[in-house]
Amino acid sequence: QVQLMESGGGVVQPGRSLRLSCTASGFIFSNYAIHWVRQAPGKGLEWVAVISYDGSNRYYAESVEGRFTISRDNSKNTLSLQMNSLRAEDTGVYYCAKDQQMATIKYFDYWGQGTLVTVSS
């Protein structure tokens, strides 16, 4: 069955860096775009970034552009999110989510359980 598992969350000081990972199984990872979506405590969903199935295209939310970098290793079925210059407003649960259709960027049919990032001094 399709599984996505995030790791790497934790407490970090403002201005510091953190790297999240997402390990996938149960599907042909290299055929699908993968997204990061976050949710601040008690708030709604916010799309963060997406990387195309082959890694050739990457798109970011304006709020993280220039600070976050999404990458993937199709040989290891893993996705990463390098987060630099973290701010308090980056606090939240970060989900990786699989695009439903092959080779497209649309909507999400499988999500991980999320990993909590807390930016605080």
Add this chain to the structure above:
Amino acid sequence: AIRVTQSPSSFSASTGDRVTITCRASQDISNYLAWYQQKPGKAPNLLIYAASTLQSGVPSRFSGSGSGTDFTLTITYLQSEDSATYYCQQYYIYPPITFGQGTRLEIK
């Protein structure tokens, strides 16, 4: 960026009721809209995509309609397990992909 606005922000209903949640996009997005259900402490679950196509495994009491800028999610014969927060999401133009602010549904 395309703004997506949901209404109401929260409401309550009784089991067996028929309820509707609306989503309005700030510009024409054709049928490029999805709906999700999220329960506390859990990841969202895809219900509907392409505005009206039911995701595999989702109960048929959920349905979606609309195109252009106005969309609805309807739940017929409301069940206690439908208590959740519901989000719409547009994918017509990105970046960014955008979500509505959510609608919290409580079962009386």
